Structures are given as C-alpha cells and as structure tokens.
Amino acid sequence: MPTLNIIGAGKLGKTLGHLWQQQGIFQVQSLCNRTAQSARAAAQFIGAGAACDSIEAMADADCWLIASGDGQIADIAAKLASRFAGQADTIVFHCSGALASETLAACKPAAIASAHPVHSFADPRASLQTLAGSSVALEGDQPAVELLRGAFSALGCETLTIAPEHKSLYHAGSVFACNYLTALMDLSLRTFAAAGIDQQQALQLLKPIVLQTAENNMRLGPEKSLTGPIARGDVETVSAQLDALQKTDPQLAQCYRQLGLACVELARRGALPEEAAVRLTELLSEPTR
Template sequence: MTSTTPPLPTLQLIGGGKLGRTLSRLWHDKGYFSINQILTRNETTANEAQDFIAGGHALWRWSELSAPPQPCLWLIAVADSQLAEAAHTLSQQQLVKPGDVVFHCSGATSSTILKPLQDQGAYTASIHPVHSFANPEKSLSSFAGSHCAYEGDRQALTQLLPAFEALGAELFEVSAKHKSLYHAGSVMACNYLVALLDASFASFAAAGVERERASQLLAPLVHQTADNVFNTSPQAALTGPISRGDHTTVEQQLQALEKLNPEIAKLYNQLGQQTLHIAEQQQQATPEDLQRIQALLDDGKN
C-alpha cells in the first residue's frame, strides 16, 4: 500500500502589505500552509504580494474572492482602521464557513472586531508579532525569535499557535480588554523612540553638530542606555540632570529648547515629568532639588 500525504491547510490572505506577505511567504517556504488567494486593493499590490510569496493567486476585487471547499484559515492583514470594514465585507460575502479560522495581527485591536465572522460560525483570534516588518526580505531571516501576543477562541489558537511556533515565534497571552495598553507600551518604546531621536538630532543640528557626528555619538549612548534598562531597571539605569537634582541645567535646557522649537521644549517637559518620578524612586537627589525641578516643569506646561 502507498501512503498519501494529507493536503496542507489552506490560507486565504486579505491584504498583501509587509506583514501579510512576510508571514505568508514564511509559511509557504516552510510547507506549513498552502497560500490560496491574495486579495489587495489594486492589481499592482496584488501581483507584488504574489511574486514575493511565490505562491497564491492575486486578486484585487472582492467580487473575485472565493472559498476553497475544505475548511481554511483567513488572515485579515489590513490596517487597523480597515479591520472592521474588511470583517463586515467578508461576512457579507458569506464565504467563511463554520469551523474556519479568521485572525488578524493587530497589536492595538482585539479579536472581537471579527465578531461578524464569529457569528457565522468561524473561530477568531488575534496574534500580534512584536517585530518590525519594515523590510520584508530581511524579516524572512530575522522573524524567528520574535515575541507574539495572542488572544482569541481556543479552537482558533489550537491551529494558530503551532503555525507561529513553526516560524520560531515566542508566544505569550494577553487579555483582549488590555490590548490598547499592551500596544501603547510597544508604540512608546519603538515608534516614540524614533520621534525622540528626531528631536535629539534637531537639537544637535541647532548646536552646530552635523548629523553624521550626532549619529556616531548617539548610537553607543542609546544602545548602552537600553542595555542598562533591560539588564537592570529604569531606576538603576537613569543618569543625567534630573537624576542628580541639577535644576540649573534643566532650566537652561528648557529655555534653550523653547527658543529653538516650542514643540521640542514641550516634549522635553513631558518626558521630564516621567523622569522625575524615576528620580524620586532613586532617592539620589535631595527632595528640595527635585521639588525645584518639578516647579520648572510645571511652569513649562503653562
């Protein structure tokens, strides 16, 4: 007797952006899922996604979408602002069968946004990779080891967690009702770090330090600071004028930044408030000096 290999589970991809095409390509290369249809907003992006994945069939009209006869998985990989509309449209198409798995990878939105499909008998979930997909080609080799937060129906997770584990993901559970707080933490550490460094570059430029030199001096400083925070704690890692209660330096910097750019001065002020809380826990500066810094920061809010 000859044994036959069971067919691979089928994955339908709605949205062919960087995340969707990267995950689909990884599963395709692993031989974990068979990529069936790839639906994007226009012909160009659909074909680009298909070429990158090296599998699937490109579509760019909802009316062209069909469902395979066997139960399948649907990855809705669109922008957060489009998730509700995509779920509603897919439910109207009545292509999702009872027992299908529908999931998205948003960090800010829970799987409850997929309720129209859940009402049709689908199992729904959300799995958010804490990974930058800015360069999909690079992500193909760097995704393994990425941490992924999950929540949703047990029946959906039974299929999805092994699929992400096959890509080398490190999985952890997060409460659906706390998704916004969870994602805010990621945004502040990642996206806002970019904004903070942009403000830092602007300050250096105004001081006459060219961009290349600023990058050279900031890179080791940022890396060392991050290492200190992760290896110890924010309280152990904090240094600088607020940590030592140097209210004179804080006042001078606030005045200089106000002349340079009031928006950057506001940023300095707001981050100073949070830094002050850490300094208070350190108990290195005197309460009097920290109170004077608090007064300076309070004045800056007006």
C-alpha cells in the same frame, strides 16, 4: 498543510506569508490588496499565492488573515461574512495590536482571533531574518488561538495570551517603547541639527549610547539605567537646557518638559533627593520661560 488567504498583503502580511509558505506551515493561496498590482508584487515577494483583484475572486481557504490597516478590518470582515455561513472550521484572524478579535465578529461561526507580533515590519526583507525571537500576543476563540500558537512558534516566535479588554493598554505599552522611541530619535536629531551637527554625524554619535541604553534597560530596568542631569538632581543644567530649547524651538522645549517630568518620577524611585525632585518638578512644570 492548511491553506491561507491574505487580504492586505502589505508589510506584515507578505512577511508572514513568505515565512509560513517557505517553512511549510501554510500553503498561501489567494491574495487581495487594494490594487491588483500591489497583490501581484506581494505574490512575488511571498513566492506563492494568486493575486486577485477582488475579495469575491478569492478561493476558499482554511485560514484567512486580514492584514489591512486597522481601520479597514471590520469592513473587510463584514464583506467576507457570507462566505463563512455554517463553517465553524474556518479560521479568520487579524494582527492588530490595538483591536480585539471581536472586530471580526461578523465572520462567526468561523473561529476568530487576533495575533499581534511585537515586531516592527518597517523593512519586510529584514523582518524575514529578524522576526524569530519576537513575541506574539494571542486572543480569541480557542481553536484559532491554538492553530496560531503553533504557526508562530514554528517561526521561532514566543507566544502569550492577552485578555481582549487589555488590548488597548497592551498596545499602548508597545507604542511607548517602539513608536515613541523613534519620535525621541527625531527630537534628538532636530536638537543636534540646531547645534550644527548634521544627521549622519549625529546618528554615528548616538548609535553606541542609544544601543547601550537599550541594553542597560533590558538588563537592569529603567530605575538603574537612568543617568544624566535629572538623575543627578542637577537643576542648573536642566534650567539652561530648557532655556536653550525654548529659544530654538518651543515644541522641543515642551517635549523636554513632559519627558523630564517622567524622568523625575523615575529618579525619585532611585536616589534623587526629594528636595531636588521638587525643584525639578517646579522648573519643568513652568508653562513657558
């Protein structure tokens, strides 16, 4: 079984470490976080691995995962570089969606790769159960990509390859659907709060419609899933909502306008008559009302 060292055993690193260790894909060996206390907690979560208080104290390994924040990956790779002189068999990878494997170039001649799971590791214990079925986008040197394809497939993940020059756009696609969905939920809850409906009640009210909308989008695609005043061309309703939002919180009104314009474009591809689309575009493009 190949050995795996993890620098940055945080939410993602410790989840992958646990799953690979448990399923006999990698033997987790050395762990290094910013603090030794955090590395010890990660070792406990993984159920294996020696917590080290510096990168220099880590043992050699077949495979290295750098799962720090994106901003630290290049510096950590530069720190590691001298260990890999003449070691083309070693594999070094990161899991950033935004960065290409080239961020690890300092580690050459080791084989370098990036492997981005399209999954939210917000709750690592839950991710142990839910990671299977997620997709992982791979890119980098062939031997590293092939090893990681096997390692993620063994966890029940689907794998795809992505060109390095497309990583920023690819990642922005995930940000829209995952991170911005969370921001949309917050906008929705703030609007309900202004209408006197508290968060608990609002979440209860939203759960079926949000889940159903997600399900409709997966099954039918966005054009056929869009309902509501913009899809119907109901200009008066949109105007009244915009007025109410502007009086309550201009930031909510601004977000409503921007997303409303995206909805108009979407509805235009469906059944929205052009005249209504033009009136809605004018209304939503007014800077303030």
